[in-house]
Amino acid sequence: MPIVMMPALSPTMTEGKLAKWLVKEGDSVASGDVIAEIETDKATMEVEALDEGKVASILVRAGSEGIAVGTAIAEILGEGEESEVGKETTPAPKPAPQESAPKEVAKPAPAPTPKPAPAPETSTRIFASPLARRIAADKGLDLRQIQGSGPHGRIIKADVEGGHTAPVTAPTTTSTDGDSTLIPITATRKVIASRLQESMQTAPHFYINMDIALDALLDARKAVNQGQDDGAKITVNDMLIKCAAAALMRIPEVNTSWEVTGEGEAIRQWHHADIAVAVAAESGLVTPIVWQADQKSLTKISAEMRELIAKAQDGKLKLNEFSGGSFTISNLGMFGVSSFTAVINPPHGAILAIGAGREMAVAKNGALEIATMMTATLSCDHRVIDGAVGAKWMAAFKEIVETPMLAFI
């Protein structure tokens, strides 16, 4: 099969970004060589050549986004094979280049859309023996992280039993050697490492903090939760999601992403507040998304968050539940943290870091009063958001939190 297709990272993935080509036209490749890297919002995957041959043509430029699963991305020809590109049977390979001028673009986010069609299995097929699959499942091993030692790289029993074959790139088992212990990284950790490193290296961060009185919000919460079962009670965090969504609708310049397309760089302004919420799961940080939080009732946001947190902790989030979004909230208040700065979750333009609510003496109209205060810190990507815009957003957020009714108008 000389045509290389856009692979699916997960059964629900419908499109992705061609992050990088590792080969160029005319290069010879062997079966198993990594030829490209594909990205979705949460993960990067390597594409391997399935057969040996020459890279006849690269059909999708590096950096192209929104490439549908199954799209032809390159053609690799074996000896004596003829190009199929341009024949009627192949899908039109080159996607229209992205416009660089600002333009209303339909939102490509997966959003709460109906189930996407299952992606073709061939592109992400893992070659593993039935026995190896079963042992890996028993042990909770991710076959994608394992290098096969069987015929044509097939993963066999010996590879998952931690027998003779060492993984090529990283340790898969914990090993203690003298004074230290080498702990293999999980797939989640790998994603966190590469994305946040990329964020700090490419997005110029600046921080704005503000002290916000919580009393009105706490009073409102008390009223809303009156008579509710514990399981259905709305949390402070749920309310802050709603407040942030309202603030994003007021100051849409913050509801934005910096995008690098094949044609250059652009700012994407989102029409809805799709708020990713940082959740500490056992395997590491995940950010499930409350889609269109600006449109949703507090009860709905609360119910969704409960479900998303449970799924995150069980490791059962689906790709479309944690990839994408327009803004992030990270709340470490429950640990008593007074304030902190967060790393922007790319491609978002900003992230809001919430500290603990604390009773403090505040001077008000020349008198001391007791108020419950929290410090919120907004990290902004200066490529997208200027200082004044960030400050305006913080002021709006503060106003809404201190007068929660404003979130509902």
Added chain:
Amino acid sequence: MTEKTHYDLVVIGGGPGGYVAAIRASQLGLKTAVVERENLGGICLNWGCIPTKALLRAAEIYHLAANADQFGISIGKLDFDLEKLIKRSREVAATLSAGISHLMKKNKIAVFMASGKLAGKSGENWRVELDKGDALTARAVILATGARAKHLPNITPDGKQIVTYRDAMTPKTLPKSLLIIGSGAIGMEFASFYHDIGVEVSVVEAAPRILPVEDADISTMAAEAFSARGINLHTDAKLEKLTAEKGKVEAQITEKGKSQNLTAERAILAVGIEANVEGLGLEESGIKLERGHVITDANAQTNIKGIYAIGDMAGAPWLAHKASHEGIIAAEHIAGNHPDGGGAHGMKPQDVPSCTYCRPQIASVGLTEESARAGGRKIRVGKFPFLANGKALAQGESSGMIKTIFDAKTGELLGAHMIGAEVTELIHGYVIARQCEATEAELMASIFPHPTLSEAMHESVLDAFDRGIHF
């Protein structure tokens, strides 16, 4: 002495290990020579696997003819011509050996009919001296000299009354009675053959059961089948003495602690094999041996770089297909080829199937139930008798059984053991399953054709998980 010529690889021994290694090496572009002292094809083809199968086929036909009445066929008085029967067996061997010559030619492999020995290094290359006076040099050498019948202390086969396999397969006359020492594959095949053509047979086995390397259930069923045919089995029987007098051999044995004498007209020694490691220059080359076998690594290489050893001389199991497989591993390693989809991989002894062509046939691969349970492993065992298999009944071959052993947790097929008609032709199904690391799920999901004996393979797997349909 002249340095005749230089090769990439010289293989000493042209048996199923050596000639296969040579062909694979030639395919991989190595200039290759084979040094063979007697017959291309080795013992297997000339004096082992192949000629005995020809004999056993004759015995089977005779047995079927003798029992034709049960199928409603009247044959009348039966007879056989021993000379013709042996002649056919020799012709089959000769045809195949000639075929090997052709394969050598086709693959441009030089063949030297001589005994070869390692004679040190000449620069980077190994020297192989031939007894005819020539010497070859080669970058790598594969030793594949096989083995010979093992002798017992104080018993010297005379080739007439006390014989080993070679004389046993070319008898001029049939003895009235025969004593077989050893109940491994060779012993039981001769027992089956001779008994089928009318010889009274007694088997002496030192282990507590016949076919001692096979699964205990299979061994028990085989013993029942042989006893029912009228073959005398003496197990847990130590041979104290074996002497030949005029017209008879006498064995003094201690069976289950009791001493007794057995007499017969002839005796076959089938107590195992001894590697041919003498006169090869092994010691001078510093090659390490252990219990009479050359020690090799996963690539079939000895402790000396560039010298490989395969087949019987490199240890058990002593089977032709094991030798061939090791030959391919060695050739690919010498050629610097990483084994790919078509190549041989590191070999584990439990992946080598074993077949015994007696009546009933016996075939197995993997662990026995006893060894599978060792270490407290949880297993599932399935059994299916040929009695409940339609094809076996139609064939009149209803005695037989297929046993499968799975790891209860992973579903790994740990072992398969079969006894009955044509099981030697069935075992490869389980061999492939093991090689592909199929679990019970894939075996259950596979469609076995009806009506065939192979359906019993399916049913055995189903039975291991309490899902048997026909029993």
